[in-house]
Amino acid sequence: MSLLMDNQFGELPVDKTVDTKFFLESVAYLPPFFDCLGSKVLVPIKSDISGNITKIRSVYDKDPAKYATLQQIVESEKEAYGTEWPKVGATLALMWLKRGLRFIQILLQSLADGEKDENNPNLIRVNITKAYDQALKKYHGWLVQKIFKAALLAAPYKSDFIKALSKGQEVREEDCMASVRQFLINYTATVDAIYEMYTTLNAELDYSV
């Protein structure tokens, strides 16, 4: 399968803690995936996500034992930073990263569920719009929303997106979607667990950029 799916996310333990090292390894496949989509317009998104990953990794690298799970990172930062928290450190980076991850999850799920614009079955705008509305829109001011609408017009065709998901090979849509469904199992569980942790630890913010 694809760059994105080459590195399946691991199964979560029962307490739903997310292992930092494995998480960082899996999400590292994400930024290069934006290159496969072949649009310059995605460069700023790629750098934003790379920046999040680098921020989290740099905290982890300071003390891998202390920061073995994502939960431990966020909890330590909650203690370490006073009122600055949660708009700070790896807590902030993961807050935004999880939204990008959710965007990708909803997009892939919507494709796997066969949701499409019947008049334009080879476009994925309906799927992208759904993902954007649910994962990101409320965190974007009117200007970024407007830019997103413009950028949407550059969304790849479904066939090209599937090709990118399949390491550049032409595969049957149905075969690709079977792998996507497989990938989504642990991936969705991980993203959900991160969201739950932000709610539980009261780490979520809803300011918009």
Place this chain on the structure above:
Amino acid sequence: MSLLMDNQFGELPVDKTVDTKFFLESVAYLPPFFDCLGSKVLVPIKSDISGNITKIRSVYDKDPAKYATLQQIVESEKEAYGTEWPKVGATLALMWLKRGLRFIQILLQSLADGEKDENNPNLIRVNITKAYDQALKKYHGWLVQKIFKAALLAAPYKSDFIKALSKGQEVREEDCMASVRQFLINYTATVDAIYEMYTTLNAELDYSV
């Protein structure tokens, strides 16, 4: 004066070669200036320009004597890279950087010349649009042009722009513009010299992104 103008560009020698070290020192003030304008939307532009500067600096640092002028860099790369040139190395970075510099030059010149939208004298959209049309538009495909149009709506008010140009202090527009005119003398000469060099060395490309 401003961050941008704190570091006046030097006067050009008669042969119009541009000293690499002084040039890099002067343009280093540019990326932080985008922060003063206070819009998130400018982050990708800031990184693009920073990337250009870093690329040129890394070539210069390899052999400061050999690369003492921008001309020497471009000429050496013309020899060193075969048919890849000029879409490569510091030649490519400077090709794009000069367009951003030209954009800023035309914007500042237009403001200094008092060009304005009589109905909205505190907006600088006409000045930005003029700069964009002359310096960048032809190098942008329809999508980036569309995104630019959306981003234009986030352009700062003239009064805020003047404040940013004046280190955050409230100064009279006329006083600020007098400094801008002063700044533009050597700045424009430098940008012109770089453009001329690209023409002379046949280093200019007109592909769009």
